[in-house]
Amino acid sequence: MATIRNLGPVAQLRSEASAHVIRYRNGQIRQSGRGLVFWFRPETASISEVPMDDREMTLFVRARSRDFQTVVAQGTIGWRVVDPEMLASRVDFSIDLRTGRLRAEPVERIEARLSGIAGQTVLQAIGASPVGTLLDAGPAPLRIILDDILRAAPALAEIGVAVVSVRLDHLAPSSELERALQTPTFEGLQQKADAATFARRALAVEKERAIAENELETRTELARRETLLIAQEAENARGRAAGLAEAQGLEAAADAERIRLVEGARAEAEQRRAGIYRDLPPAVLLGLAARELAGKLDTIEHVNITPDLLASVLGEFRRTAPLAAPR
Structure with a gap:
């Protein structure tokens, strides 16, 4: 936006380098350029300020495919001014000489024209194909078609506007x-x-x-x-x-x-002993038996000698006595 300083009957305008300023007087161009600083008389001047920077606008188109299915295309279009004097002659870019603000909304008019051309192109491209083909191909073919149409559009060239970029970010059917x-x-x-x-x-x-x-x-x-x-x-x-x-x-x-x-x-010993005892006289046997018996007795309290025992002992003694005499 240009800066205007009023000093009585004259005023000074100071513009930015990104804006092309055109000063008219009596219907004729007196000054034209970017980043101008000049003095002028408000009662005799008419000034237009055209932005020269690149602009982007949002594109949103709801179209119907050949098989009657709703498809939404969404993206952005970049544009810029290539001929500011031609654009100023076709679109009102005049500014208020007291405040430096644009009197109208020329940028919206340009974007409306861009949106109309792009929308018509998208409607025709989507309407020519079934939804399956469109979704399988994606947004790239549609972007190429739109870019070619916008760059060659006479309606834009005749007002001094050119398209610098076209992007389609979204191409989808209804939910x-x-x-x-x-x-x-x-x-x-x-x-x-x-x-x-x-x-x-x-x-x-x-x-x-x-x-x-x-x-x-x-x-x-x-x-x-x-x-x-x-x-x-x-x-x-x-x-x-x-x-x-x-x-x-x-x-x-x-x-x-x-x-x-x-x-x-033991049996042999007993047999031998029995043999020895067999040959001994009865008196000797009795004596051995008495000795054996005495060896097995601890004490002898009574001895009973019967007449029979005494008689047999005496008888044996008498028979053995003659044998002992010859000694």
């Missing part, structure tokens, strides 16, 4: 149609997810079955080894029992042999 179009893809993805889930569960079941089979095989092997161990322990026990029985049999045989030898020796 209901978008959900309907998303359903097959969503269902396909859901089926893949379900298949993956089922495959994961089947793999988990297979792993669990493999683990159970491994555990069963391990238990079976342990049971078989336990059976072998029990059989081996039984065999070892039988071997130990047989060895023990054999050892006990050998020991019993040795004991029996020892007893037999001892008893044989």
Whole structure:
């Protein structure tokens, strides 16, 4: 916006470098340029200020495809002024000579013209194709068409405006149609997810079955080894029992042999003793018996001698007495 300082009958205008200022007097251009500073008389001057910087406007078009489906195109269009004097002659860019502000809204008029041309182009391009083709192709083909149309549009060239960029950020159907179009893809993805889930569960079941089979095989092997161990322990026990029985049999045989030898020796000794006693006289036998009896008795309190015993002793004594005389 230009800065105007009024000093009585004259005024000074100071403009920015991004604005093209045109001063008219009596319908003729007196001064024209960017960033001008000059004095003028307000009662005889008319001044226009045209912005020379690049501008951007928002594009939003709701169109219908060939198959009668609503499609929304959204983006931005960049434009600039290439001929400010021509533009000032076609669009009112005059400023208030007291405040320096634009009297009208010329930028909105230019953007309205741009929006009309772009909207008509988008409507025709979308209406020529079904919605599936448009969505599959994306916004790129439509952007190229729009860019070519706007750059070559006579309605813009004749007012000194040129399009510098066209961007389409969004090309989408209505929300209901978008959900309907998303359903097959969503269902396909859901089926893949379900298949993956089922495959994961089947793999988990297979792993669990493999683990159970491994555990069963391990238990079976342990049971078989336990059976072998029990059989081996039984065999070892039988071997130990047989060895023990054999050892006990050998020991019993040795004991029996020892007893037999001892008893044989004792029987032989008794037999010899009996043989010796057999040849002894009865008196001697009685004496030995008395001595043996005396050796087994601790004390003798009474001795009973019967007449029979005394008679037999005396009889034996008489028979042995003659044998002792020759000595």
